[in-house]
Amino acid sequence: MTQNTDATRPAWTVRGTDRDEYPEVLRVVGEALLIGEDLDAITERMRPLHDAAGYDRVLVAVEGEGPAEEVVGSTNHFPFEMALPGGPRAVAGVTGVGVWPTHRRRGVLSALMRRQLADIHASGGRYAALWASEGAIYGRFGYGPAVTEVETSVQRQYAGLRPDAPRDPALVVRLADPGRVRDDLARVHREVAAAQIGQFRREEHWWDKFLRDKPDARDGRSPRLAAVVSGPDGPLGYALYRTLNKWEDDGSGGEVHVEEVAATAPAAWTALYEHLFNRDLTSRISFAFLAQDNPLRHLVVDRDRVVPKLYTSLWMRLVDVRGALSERSYAAPVEAVVEVSDRYAPWNAGRWRIGADRGGARVEPTQDAPDVSLDVSHLGAAHLGQTSLTGYLRAGLITEHVPGAVAGLDAALHRVDAPFCGRIF
Numbered sequence: 001m002t003q004n005t006d007a008t009r010p011a012w013t014v015r016g017t018d019r020d021e022y023p024e025v026l027r028v029v030g031e032a033l034l035i036g037e038d039l040d041a042i043t044e045r046m047r048p049l050h051d052a053a054g055y056d057r058v059l060v061a062v063e064g065e066g067p068a069e070e071v072v073g074s075t076n077h078f079p080f081e082m083a084l085p086g087g088p089r090a091v092a093g094v095t096g097v098g099v100w101p102t103h104r105r106r107g108v109l110s111a112l113m114r115r116q117l118a119d120i121h122a123s124g125g126r127y128a129a130l131w132a133s134e135g136a137i138y139g140r141f142g143y144g145p146a147v148t149e150v151e152t153s154v155q156r157q158y159a160g161l162r163p164d165a166p167r168d169p170a171l172v173v174r175l176a177d178p179g180r181v182r183d184d185l186a187r188v189h190r191e192v193a194a195a196q197i198g199q200f201r202r203e204e205h206w207w208d209k210f211l212r213d214k215p216d217a218r219d220g221r222s223p224r225l226a227a228v229v230s231g232p233d234g235p236l237g238y239a240l241y242r243t244l245n246k247w248e249d250d251g252s253g254g255e256v257h258v259e260e261v262a263a264t265a266p267a268a269w270t271a272l273y274e275h276l277f278n279r280d281l282t283s284r285i286s287f288a289f290l291a292q293d294n295p296l297r298h299l300v301v302d303r304d305r306v307v308p309k310l311y312t313s314l315w316m317r318l319v320d321v322r323g324a325l326s327e328r329s330y331a332a333p334v335e336a337v338v339e340v341s342d343r344y345a346p347w348n349a350g351r352w353r354i355g356a357d358r359g360g361a362r363v364e365p366t367q368d369a370p371d372v373s374l375d376v377s378h379l380g381a382a383h384l385g386q387t388s389l390t391g392y393l394r395a396g397l398i399t400e401h402v403p404g405a406v407a408g409l410d411a412a413l414h415r416v417d418a419p420f421c422g423r424i425f
């Protein structure tokens with residue numbers, strides 16, 4: 001149990017919770033996040049995820065004792081299997097973080113984070129990941145920005161695909177209610193998620209959540225649609241989207257809003273984009289989440305009409321530096337001593353000798369002089385192979401004791417494929 005030791009403030013402690021107390025947790029987190037929804041509605045929405053995952057990973061900070069006890073903050077994590085460099089791994093998907101507005105900036109979150117990391121570590125966890133509401137929050141807790149994704153839109157008049165985009169006349173696109181083609185969606189996603197770094201295996205309760213479609217949450221848009229592209233051997237891709245019925249003085253101005261698009265074959269991407277770009281009465285097609293290397297900008301006639309807006313999705317945290325670096329895959333051989341600082345998970349702090357090549361890695365504690373000194377958040381940022389350590393070096397945030405050591409680490413950690421999560425959890 002973590003105790004606030006500042007005698008000038010009311011004491012609060014960190015402890016676990018249970019199913020009965022959960023609505024109270026949601027009340028606090030919902031208010032902190034400005035959810036603006038009735039508590040019953042939030043509870044109804046969130047219950048199934050927790051009933052499936054259990055309540056034992058939810059932590060609360062409470063103030064007072066007995067009947068006067070009140071929840072003033074909370075954090076939670078879901079058990080995910082996520083594709084990481086090296087293969088699918090158990091990752092703690094941290095979410096539901098909030099502190100009651102009158103109790104902010106007193107160290108409540110810091111205590112919750114410290115306890116949560118200790119709990120994940122004690123249960124053998126090596127990684128945590130989250131989507132941050134604000135980029136300023138999680139660096140201090142050892143999380144680094146590991147995935148940059150793209151939001152974009154294209155005017156229909158410029159949404160033409162190249163004549164040489166791969167097309168397969170054997171492919172068929174079917175438009176349906178997502179519930180009717182859920183097995184097809186799951187089949188495609190299973191294949192994509194197994195290989196794409198940053199995706200987590202989507203269990204049934206997560207499909208339930210992502211396919212929920214309450215009319216009051218549509219923001220004036222249509223019910224969700226699923227376009228599924230299939231070949232003779234089954235589904236090869238899908239797009240989940242909504243339309244918006246809109247009219248301007250000079251005619252139809254409808255919109256297509258794509259929530260998720262996934263495919264396992266080049267011609268399937270073409271078929272899906274042709275479907276999305278050819279809805280009558282529309283003038284704009286938007287994409288909420290795309291990987292940075294999604295084929296879209298290669299397939300359109302004029303890539304500059306598809307302007308990417310970048311955002312950070314996953315923040316990664318190496319909960320067990322040695323374990324995580326030992327089981328990672330490497331793109332190039334590397335031999336380096338890395339000195340790690342870690343305020344919130346002290347078992348990671350110290351010097352680690354990393355010896356790795358394409359066949360595997362050894363990571364051992366050492367007292368040898370370091371080649372590089374950095375914070376654990378930098379390792380988390382670089383772990384998925386997209387964020388470079390060189391950027392931090394240029395910014396003066398990590399120290400290179402041996403010239404070229406950071407470049408050597410970057411070459412080894414690099415991935416040619418862009419990581420992508422695409423779903424806020």
Ligand SMILES: CC(=O)SCCNC(=O)CCNC(=O)[C@H](O)C(C)(C)COP(=O)(O)OP(=O)(O)OC[C@H]1O[C@@H](n2cnc3c(N)ncnc32)[C@H](O)[C@@H]1OP(=O)(O)O
Pocket residue numbers: 032033094095096097098099100103104105106107108109110111130131132133134136137140
């Ligand atoms: C994965 C997710 O769930 S993301 C959702 C996160 N939740 C939200 O955004 C909801 C609204 N915000 C909140 O509930 C709270 O402000 C929280 C959870 C972000 C922070 O909780 P607090 O208890 O105030 O944090 P705590 O007091 O432990 O702060 C620790 C340090 O982080 C800093 N900090 C905390 N939040 C922020 C922020 N939003 N921006 C910048 N700095 C911050 C504090 O200033 C403090 O710095 P210091 O150690 O130099 O003094």
